[in-house]
Amino acid sequence: MAITMTPAANERVKAFLANRGKGLGLRLGLKTSGCSGMAYVLEFVDDLNPDDELYEIDGVNIIIDAKSFIYLQGIELDFVKEGLNEGFKFNNPNAKGECGCGESFTV
Numbered sequence: 001m002a003i004t005m006t007p008a009a010n011e012r013v014k015a016f017l018a019n020r021g022k023g024l025g026l027r028l029g030l031k032t033s034g035c036s037g038m039a040y041v042l043e044f045v046d047d048l049n050p051d052d053e054l055y056e057i058d059g060v061n062i063i064i065d066a067k068s069f070i071y072l073q074g075i076e077l078d079f080v081k082e083g084l085n086e087g088f089k090f091n092n093p094n095a096k097g098e099c100g101c102g103e104s105f106t107v
Helices: 007-020 066-072
Strands: 025-033 037-045 052-057 060-065 076-082 085-091
Touching: 007 025, 007 037, 007 060, 007 076, 025 066, 037 085, 052 066, 060 066
Parallel strands: 025 060
Antiparallel strands: 025 037, 052 060, 076 085
8 A cells, every 4th residue: 555654643543533523534635835845734534526545544544635646655644752742744755855844845
């Protein structure tokens, strides 16, 4: 499969969806942003768009649009806690570099 999730990310997404009380899954996408050019987008999905691909990973639906999929093939979604900080981490084999603040990347 082209998209993977760590157990920590899987449990976190399940908890978010359970708290929300509805939703088909989580969209993983890209937007043009930051100093390196692209930034990751995570958002809840209630309805699929015509160009969406749906991936079921251990009970969690991950939705990716066709344009973003090219840059996200092989990505691993992780959830990490480092001291007082916690958040999703994107391990993307297609990324060639990141900006200094870590908010965007280039391919």
